[in-house]
Amino acid sequence: MTNKEILIKTLKHEETSQVPWVPFAGAHAGKLVGYSAAEVLQDGDKLFEALMEVNKLYKPFGQPVMFDLQIEAECLGCDLVWAEDGPPSVSKHPLEGQEEIEIPCECTIPKKEDGRIPMVLDVMKRMKEAVGDTTALYGLICGPFTLATHLRGNDIFMDMYDDEDAVIEFLEYCNKIAMKMAEYYVEAGMDVIAVVDPLISQISSAHFELFMSRPFSDLFARIKELGAFSSFFVCGDATRNIEVMCKTEPDSISIDENVNLLAAKEITDRYNVVIGGNIPLTTVMLHGTQQDNMKFVVDLLDSMKDKKNFILAPGCDMPFAVPVENTIGAVQAVTETESVREILKNYVAVSEDIEVEIPDYANLKKPLVEVFTLDSATCAACQYMMGAANEAKENFGDAIDMTEYKFTIKENIARCKKMGVPNLPSMYINGELKFRSLVPAKEELEAAITAAMK
Known part of the structure; x- marks a missing residue:
C-alpha cells in the first residue's frame, strides 16, 4: 500500500x-x-x-x-x-x-x-x-x-x-x-x-x-x-x-x-x-x-x-x-x-535555563501593552492582534508603551513560560491577560487601556 x-x-x-x-x-x-x-x-x-x-x-x-x-x-x-x-x-x-x-x-x-x-x-x-x-x-x-x-x-x-x-x-x-x-x-x-x-x-x-x-x-x-x-x-x-x-x-x-x-x-x-x-x-x-x-x-x-x-x-x-x-x-x-x-528509552531532554526580566508592573509610569505572538510577520492571527495593538499605539501615542514578543525567539519562549502565557496570540496590559486568542475590537481595546490609566 x-x-x-x-x-x-x-x-x-x-x-x-x-x-x-x-x-x-x-x-x-x-x-x-x-x-x-x-x-x-x-x-x-x-x-x-x-x-x-x-x-x-x-x-x-x-x-x-x-x-x-x-x-x-x-x-x-x-x-x-x-x-x-x-x-x-x-x-x-x-x-x-x-x-x-x-x-x-x-x-x-x-x-x-x-x-x-x-x-x-x-x-x-x-x-x-x-x-x-x-x-x-x-x-x-x-x-x-x-x-x-x-x-x-x-x-x-x-x-x-x-x-x-x-x-x-x-x-x-x-x-x-x-x-x-x-x-x-x-x-x-x-x-x-x-x-x-x-x-x-x-x-x-x-x-x-x-x-x-x-x-x-x-x-x-x-x-x-x-x-x-x-x-x-x-x-x-x-x-x-x-x-x-x-x-x-x-x-x-x-x-x-x-x-x-x-x-x-x-x-x-x-x-x-x-x-x-x-x-x-x-x-x-x-x-x-x-x-x-x-x-x-x-x-x-x-x-x-x-x-x-x-x-x-x-x-x-x-x-x-x-x-x-x-x-x-x-x-x-x-x-x-x-x-x-x-x-529513546533513556533519553532525557535538556532544558535551557534562560533568565528573563519581567517588568515591575506595579510601578509602571504608563500602561504597557505586551503582545505575545508566534510571529506577526508570518502568523495571520498574530498579525491582526498586533495590528490592533499598533492602532492603539497610534491613537494613544506616548501615553502608552507597546511591545511584541515573538515565540520564535528562545528568550521569548522563556518569557512566555515565566509569565504563564496560556496561548498565542495573547495580549497583556500591565501584566494582566486581557485578550487570549481573541482579536479585540478597537473600542474594546481602547477601553481596556483607558481603564489601566486610572
Whole structure:
C-alpha cells in the first residue's frame, strides 16, 4: 500500500496499520534547496524543485503544494510585504476605513489568469505528474473569514457587532472565491482541499455559528461535490470552536499546539472527523533536537488510545529555519515507532535555563501593552492582534508603551513560560491577560487601556 493510499483510507475513516504523516513545509521547502521564501513563493520552477526535495527527504503521505494565504488577497488588491524567511503578509487592506463594507461585485472573483494563480496551477499539475501516484496532494485555499480580514483589516471585528447582515453578505462573497479556488485546484489534480482559516481561533463559538457555519458547510459540501477531500485548517487556540467546526462536516480538521489534541480528538471522533496535528513549531521543531522531535512523536502516539482518524503533522506551516534532521526525526518516529521508542528509552531532554526580566508592573509610569505572538510577520492571527495593538499605539501615542514578543525567539519562549502565557496570540496590559486568542475590537481595546490609566 502506498503512502497516499494510507492517507486516503484514513480520510475515509478506515482502519490502517500506519499513522499517516503530512509535513506542512511551505516556505521551509525553499530552505532545503537554498532559496528564500520570497523566491520559492514567486517562482514556479524553484517551487517545484523545493517540493520535490520535500518529497524525497520527508517521505510525506500527503503534501501541500503552496502554503501562502495571500494568493487570493493579492489578486483582489491587497499589498503584500515579502520576507526572506516566511510567507508574505498583507500591508494594505482595500476595504479598510470604509464606514460601511462595500462588497465587491462578483466580477472581481479571481480568474485562473490572475496574480500567481497560473504559477500555482502549473506547479500543481507538475507535482501531480511527478508524485501524484504515491503522495496525496493538498491544495491550500484562504478561508473566507481570513480573506475577509485581509480585505477589511481589523475593522471586520467591529463590523461583527455593528452590522451583522453586511458581514454575512461579505462572507458569502469571500466564500464564493474559496469555492472557485477549490474548483481550480481540484481540476489541477489536488486530492485534498485544505481551507486554511487561522482567524477562526480569534472569534467566539457564538460568532462562528452566526457568521461561519453556513459558509463553511456550503464550502465543504462543494469540495465533496468536486470529488476531493476537505480539511478545515485553523491555527491558534481554537478549542472553543472544535465542535462547531465539526458540525460544518469537513473530512478532517488540522490544529496546532494551542489545542489539546487528545481532548479535541474526543470531540472529532464523535462526529467521525479526522484530526491532524500537532507537533509544536518552535519549542520542538525549530529549537529542539532531533531526539526531541522523535520523542514528542512517540509520546504523542503512545498517549492515543485510538489512532484511527488521526494524521500526524506539524501544528501549522513549518518555520523556515527548522533543521532538516529534526523533521527527518519526526518521519522516523512515525514510520519506525517501535525501534525509535527503544532508541529513546533513556533519553532525557535538556532544558535551557534562560533568565528573563519581567517588568515591575506595579510601578509602571504608563500602561504597557505586551503582545505575545508566534510571529506577526508570518502568523495571520498574530498579525491582526498586533495590528490592533499598533492602532492603539497610534491613537494613544506616548501615553502608552507597546511591545511584541515573538515565540520564535528562545528568550521569548522563556518569557512566555515565566509569565504563564496560556496561548498565542495573547495580549497583556500591565501584566494582566486581557485578550487570549481573541482579536479585540478597537473600542474594546481602547477601553481596556483607558481603564489601566486610572
